[in-house]
Amino acid sequence: MRFSLLFLFAAALFGQTATFSDIAISPDGTRLAWLQGVEGSTAKTLHITRAGKDTAVPVPGAKDLSSPAWSSDGRTLTVVASNAAGDPELALVNGDTNRVKVLARLKGFADRPKFSPDGKRIAFLYVEGASGGGPLAATGVQTGVIDTGFHNQRIGMVDVATGKQGFGSAPDRHVYDFDWSPDGRQLVATAAPGPGDNNWWIAELYVFDSGTGAGKSIYKPKLQLATPRYSPDGKIIAFIEGLMSDEGFHGGEVFTVPAGGGAAVNRTPGRKSSPNSVAWQGPEQLLFTERMGGGSGISVTNTKTGVTETLWRGDEDAHIAGNFPNLALSKDGRTAGFIRSTFGLPPAVWGGLIGEWKPVTHANDAVKPKWGGAQSLEFTVDGAQVQAWLIPPAKPAAGKNPLIVQIHGGPSNSVVPVWPDKDSNIALLTGKGYYVLLPNPRGSYGQGEVFTQANVKDFGYGDLKDILGAVDAAIAKFPIDPERLGVTGWSYGGYMTMFAVTQTNRFKAAVAGAGIANWQSYYGQNLIDQWMIPFFGASVYDDPAVYAKSSPITFIKNVKTPTLVVVGEQDAECPAPQSYEFWHALKTFQVPTQLVVYPGEGHQFMQPKNKEDRAQKVTDWFGKYLK
Numbered sequence: 041m042r043f044s045l046l047f048l049f050a051a052a053l054f055g056q057t058a059t060f061s062d063i064a065i066s067p068d069g070t071r072l073a074w075l076q077g078v079e080g081s082t083a084k085t086l087h088i089t090r091a092g093k094d095t096a097v098p099v100p101g102a103k104d105l106s107s108p109a110w111s112s113d114g115r116t117l118t119v120v121a122s123n124a125a126g127d128p129e130l131a132l133v134n135g136d137t138n139r140v141k142v143l144a145r146l147k148g149f150a151d152r153p154k155f156s157p158d159g160k161r162i163a164f165l166y167v168e169g170a171s172g173g174g175p176l177a178a179t180g181v182q183t184g185v186i187d188t189g190f191h192n193q194r195i196g197m198v199d200v201a202t203g204k205q206g207f208g209s210a211p212d213r214h215v216y217d218f219d220w221s222p223d224g225r226q227l228v229a230t231a232a233p234g235p236g237d238n239n240w241w242i243a244e245l246y247v248f249d250s251g252t253g254a255g256k257s258i259y260k261p262k263l264q265l266a267t268p269r270y271s272p273d274g275k276i277i278a279f280i281e282g283l284m285s286d287e288g289f290h291g292g293e294v295f296t297v298p299a300g301g302g303a304a305v306n307r308t309p310g311r312k313s314s315p316n317s318v319a320w321q322g323p324e325q326l327l328f329t330e331r332m333g334g335g336s337g338i339s340v341t342n343t344k345t346g347v348t349e350t351l352w353r354g355d356e357d358a359h360i361a362g363n364f365p366n367l368a369l370s371k372d373g374r375t376a377g378f379i380r381s382t383f384g385l386p387p388a389v390w391g392g393l394i395g396e397w398k399p400v401t402h403a404n405d406a407v408k409p410k411w412g413g414a415q416s417l418e419f420t421v422d423g424a425q426v427q428a429w430l431i432p433p434a435k436p437a438a439g440k441n442p443l444i445v446q447i448h449g450g451p452s453n454s455v456v457p458v459w460p461d462k463d464s465n466i467a468l469l470t471g472k473g474y475y476v477l478l479p480n481p482r483g484s485y486g487q488g489e490v491f492t493q494a495n496v497k498d499f500g501y502g503d504l505k506d507i508l509g510a511v512d513a514a515i516a517k518f519p520i521d522p523e524r525l526g527v528t529g530w531s532y533g534g535y536m537t538m539f540a541v542t543q544t545n546r547f548k549a550a551v552a553g554a555g556i557a558n559w560q561s562y563y564g565q566n567l568i569d570q571w572m573i574p575f576f577g578a579s580v581y582d583d584p585a586v587y588a589k590s591s592p593i594t595f596i597k598n599v600k601t602p603t604l605v606v607v608g609e610q611d612a613e614c615p616a617p618q619s620y621e622f623w624h625a626l627k628t629f630q631v632p633t634q635l636v637v638y639p640g641e642g643h644q645f646m647q648p649k650n651k652e653d654r655a656q657k658v659t660d661w662f663g664k665y666l667k
Contacts (some may be wrong), residue, residue: 046663048628056078056088056403056406056407057077057078057386057387057404057407057459058076058077058078058079058386058387058401058403059076059077059078059079059081059273059364059387059461060074060075060076060379060387060388060389060401061074061075061077061084061258061296061364061379062075062105062106062107062108062375063075063365063367063368063369063376063377063378063389064108064109064110064117064368064380065368065369065376065377065391066110066112066114066135066370066578067110067112067113067114067370067371068114068371069089069370069371069372069374069375070114070371071088071089071090071110071114071135072085072088072089072368072377072389072391072400073087073088073089073108073110073117074086074108074379074389075087075402076096076107076293076403077463079461080462080648081493082104083104084104085097085098085105086098086099086105086117086119086133088106088117089137089400090132090135090136092400093410094400094401095138095141095554096512097133097138098117098120098138098140099131099133099140100140101119101121101123101124101125102122102129102131102474103121103122103123103124103126104121104122104635105119105120105121105122105365106119106120106122106151107119107120107151107152107153107164108133109152109153109155109162110135110155111155111159112155112156112157112158112159112239112330113133113159114135115136116132116133116134116135116155116159117132117133118130118131118132118133118143118162119133119153120150120151120153120164121142122445123145127145127146127147127148127228128146128148128149129141129142129143129144129145129146130143130144130146130150130153130162130164130198132200134136135483143162143198143200143203144198144203144205145267146168146196146205147168147169148166148167148168148169148170148171148191149165149166149167149170149171149193150164150165150166150167150196150560151164151165152164152165152217153218153512154201154218154220155219156224156250157220157221157222157223157224158224159200160199160200160201160224160268161197161200162197162200162203162578163195163196163197163200163208163218163220163223163227163250164195164196164198165193165196165215166193166194166195166196166207167191167192167193167194167196168191168194168196169191170191173257174237174287175237175287175567175568175612175643176642176643176644177609177611177612177642177643177644178609178611178612178640178641178646179567179610179611179642180607180610180641181610182503183368184376185323187235189228190234190235190236191234191536192207192211192213192214192215192234192236193207193214193215193216193236194207194209194210194211194213194214194215194231195207195208195209195215195218195227195248195253197250203515206253207253208227208248208249208250208251209227209229209231209246209248209252209253209255210248210254210255211232211253212255213229213231213232213233213234213246213255213518214231214232214233214234214235214236214239215229215230215231216229216230216231216232216236216240216243216287216329217230217266217267217268217361218228218230218268219268219269219270219277219465220250221250221270221274221299222270222272222273223274223275224250225249225250226247226248226249226250226373227247227248227250228245228246228247228248228256228267228268228270228277228299229246229247229248229268230243230244230245230246230265230268230370231243231244231246231255232244233633235330236569237567237568237612237649238568238569238570239570240264240287240570241264241284241570241571241573241574242570243261243264243265244257244259244260244261244265245257245258245259245265245268245277245279245297246258246259246602247262247299247301249433256276256403258277258297258299258300258302259297259304259659261281261304262281263281263282263283263284263292264281264283264284264292264574265279265280265284266279266280266281266284266290266292266316266317266362267279267280267290267316267317267318267359267360267361267362268561269318269319269320270320271296271299271301271320271323271326271425271571272320272323272538273323273325274299275298275299276296276297276298276343276406277296277298277299278294278295278296278307278316278318278320278326279294280292280293280294280315280316280328280363281293281295281297281304282314282452282489282492283367283452283453283489283493283496283574283575285450285451285452285453285532285571285575286449286450286452286453286571287363288362288363289325289362289363289452289453290316290317290359291310291314291315291316291317291453291454291485292314292315292317292492293306293307293309293311293315293489293490294306294308294318294326294341295307296326296329296343300501303593307326307341307343307346308328308341308348309489310490311330311348311488311489312332312487313330313331313332313333313337313455313486313487313489314330314331314332314485314486314487314492315328315329315330315339316328316329316330316331316359316362316485316488316543317329317359317360317361317362318360318361319360319367319369319373320342320373321372321373321374322372322373323424324342324343324344325340325341325342325343325373326340326341326342327339327340327369327373328340328341328378328436329349329359329360329650330369331454331456331485331486332353332486333416333418333425333486333487334355334416334427334428334429334454334455334456334457334486335353335354335355335356335401335456335457335486336353336357336358336430336456336646337350337351337352337353337354337358338350338351338352338353338356338358338360338367338395339477340373340639346642351394352394352395353356353539355382355416355456355457356380356381356382356456356457356458356522357381357456357457357458358378366378366379366380367379373386374393374394375392375393375394376391376392376393376394376397376570377389377390377391377392377400377510378390378391378397380397381458381459382414382457382458383409383411383413383414383431383457383458383459383460383466384409384413384414384457385406385499386404386407386409386459387457388400388401388402388403388404388405389401404503407561407571408465409434410434410470410471411431411432411433411434411466411467411470411471412431412432412433412434412435412436412470413432414429414430414431414457415429415430415432415517415518416429416430417429417430417510417513417514417517419508419509419510419512420504421482421502421505421512424482424491424494425487425663426454426479426480426481426482426487426506426509426510426511427479427480427486427487428477428478428479428480428513428514429455429457429477429478429516430475430476430477430478430518431466431470431475431476431478432470432475432518433470433471433472433473433474433475433595434470434471436473436475436519437473439519439521440519440520440521440524441473441475441518441519441520441521441523441524442473442474442475442520442521442525442526442666442667443473443474443475443476443477443511443514443515443520443524443525443526443664444465444469444474444475444476444477444525444526444527444528444662445507445509445510445511445525445526445527445528445547446465446469446476446478446528446529447478447479447481447527447528447529447532447533447536447537448478448479448480448484448529448532448533449529449530449531449533449534450483450484450530450531450532451483451484451495451499451503451532452483452484452485452492453484453485454480454484454485454486455478455479455480455484456486463645463651463655465528465655465658468655468658468659469659469662471657472662472663474526474662474666475518475520476512477510477514479506479507479510480502481495481502481503481506481507481510482494482495482501482502482503482506483495483506483598488548492572493549493574495573495574496574496576497576497577497586498540498590499535499539499559499575499586499590500519500535500536500543500590501590501611502590503536503660504536504539504543504544506539507540508544508546511525511546517605522546523548524548524666524667525548525666526542526548526549526550526551526662526665526666527540527546527547527549527550527551528550528551528552528553528658529552529553529555530553530554531553531554531555531613531614531642531643532556534552534553534554534555534556534614535552535554535555535556535592535614537550537551537552537553537555537603538552538555538556538557538592538603538622539592539595539599541591541592541599541601541603542594542595542596542598542599543570543585543595543598545600545601547601547664548601548602548665548666549601549602549603549662549664549665550601550603550604551603551604551605551606551658551661551662552600552603552604552605552606552622552655553607554606554607554608554611554613554619554643555592555605555607555614555618555619555622556592556614556618557591557592557593557618557619557621557622557625558591558592558593558618558621559572559576559580559587559588559590559591560580560584560587560588560591561617561618561621562614562615562618563579563580563587564580564660565610565615565617565618566612566613566614566615567613568612568613592622593621593625595621596622596625596626596629597629598616599625599626599629599631600631601631602631602633602661602664602665603631603632604621604633604634604636604657604658604661605619605622605623605626605633605634605635605636606619606635606636606638606654606657606658607619607635607637607638608637608638608640608641608642608643608645609637609638609639609640609641610640610641610642611641611642611643612642612643613643614643616637619637620635620637623635632665634639634657634661636654636657638650638653638654
């Protein structure tokens with residue numbers, strides 16, 4: 041009965057909420073396109089605005105849609121449409137008549153199409169003959185001879201007039217992101233030798249001939265690269281470089297390099313924020329989105345004078361590129377389409393000049409939050425500014441209330457206000473009467489690159505001090521019971537949950553999702569070990585001590601906190617043996633624990649029944665020990 045009531049509540053809240061994604065704006069800024077669905081369903085519909093009016097455009101035979109992109113004249117839209125067999129097709133949509141035709145039928149995985157400046161070709165990311173997958177997906181059964189081959193993601197190319205297919209990058213490089221040169225003759229890309237899932241952390245800046253695919257590296261970074269973009273005159277290339285733990289979740293500083301190669305210039309040195317994507321407003325006006333504290337900003341820097349101006353700042357998410365971008369800019373970088381939401385406002389599409397947006401969609405106007413108003417907490421630890429978000433229940437109980445700390449993954453990431461989706465713990469936990477605390481400890485984005493790099497060779501120590509500082513700040517300001525504290529997290533948050541209960545007994549219950557118990561054994565188990573070198577300074581074979589000092593298993597005898605351990609059977613990023621190792625140790629020392637391994641799931645759960653069961657087990661565990 042409790043299971044049914046819990047998810048009837050979730051369905052009542054989320055079943056009525058419209059979702060928006062994959063926003064695109066025509067180069068002249070007059071038209072928007074996006075994909076729209078309903079929370080809890082995978083079905084999506086293409087929408088286009090004309091003269092400010094929203095029109096749904098059916099794409100016949102499409103099982104799934106992604107990545108709409110406008111032509112240079114703003115009259116044609118391309119979209120990746122998966123057919124009934126699951127194969128991608130590049131479809132063309134006439135922006136005036138809604139007429140749809142298939143331009144190219146593909147085999148494999150396709151994403152992020154971009155028209156050439158003259159509109160005659162479309163380039164896109166393409167894994168020919170294989171799925172895109174990525175490290176978040178389930179690995180599949182690992183048997184037979186391992187690591188004998190892989191499929192590189194290349195820049196696919198299609199001629200708009202004839203449908204002829206080809207490639208715009210070399211076969212021996214895996215491409216992560218790309219941009220056209222203004223004359224269409226070249227493509228700039230972040231790329232590395234395969235396997236692609238592991239080698240993003242060593243990617244370099246390449247320039248490829250768009251006709252032959254031949255290319256060369258023009259810049260090798262000290263850390264990680266993201267979002268390369270040509271200036272309008274084609275003379276320089278802008279990109280983000282910084283310490284990043286996950287492809288697609290970017291942050292760092294803004295750099296430029298001559299288009300032919302040369303020395304890179306840091307355009308935002310020492311900035312107390314984390315730029316995450318770039319665009320251009322002119323040959324000397326470089327626009328970038330950034331994480332700022334617990335929110336986001338849009339700023340522009342003059343590459344000639346060095347003067348930087350913040351155009352907009354808000355307590356919400358805004359980024360142009362990377363995973364799940366919600367902002368699209370016109371060619372001159374002054375008009376935007378923006379999928380906006382906060383903890384208190386459900387998602388909607390907005391459009392207009394930067395900072396002067398107006399709502400375009402109204403599907404969620406009647407949707408209201410079932411939790412209380414979010415509060416930003418700011419405090420200092422070790423002399424550094426730290427920020428956290430606190431979400432109260434809609435109606436806190438009289439007297440003291442329990443609190444659950446939810447630690448974000450990454451660690452190079454941050455929590456900013458967005459409307460919680462149906463897989464979020466926020467609605468479920470606040471609905472059960474908990475305060476939910478979402479800290480952004482050192483290692484997070486939003487406070488500058490020094491703060492982001494402050495956890496290098498220090499996992500579990502400074503970041504835990506910041507998390508406990510957030511707990512103290514919440515207790516000081518709100519009616520929270522210090523004897524009923526819980527902690528949870530997924531991925532790096534799962535690791536921090538495991539480490540926290542070895543260092544303190546303040547938490548009376550814990551749920552560790554896809555965690556890491558032993559950095560030494562983890563190094564040889566996961567499929568993305570390249571990410572660890574920048575954070576630990578060396579491989580585990582060269583410096584095992586730095587891995588051991590941050591491993592929960594090193595301090596396992598300290599644990600007294602009842603801990604639920606959850607993981608996907610085929611997790612490539614945080615393999616299930618790590619969860620088994622932690623659970624096995626807790627059982628040995630008779631600490632209340634339970635291990636749940638979900639069949640067929642990877643790092644990101646896909647099966648609705650498994651997501652629901654996981655949520656139920658989380659609420660039951662906290663209910664048992666904190667209520």
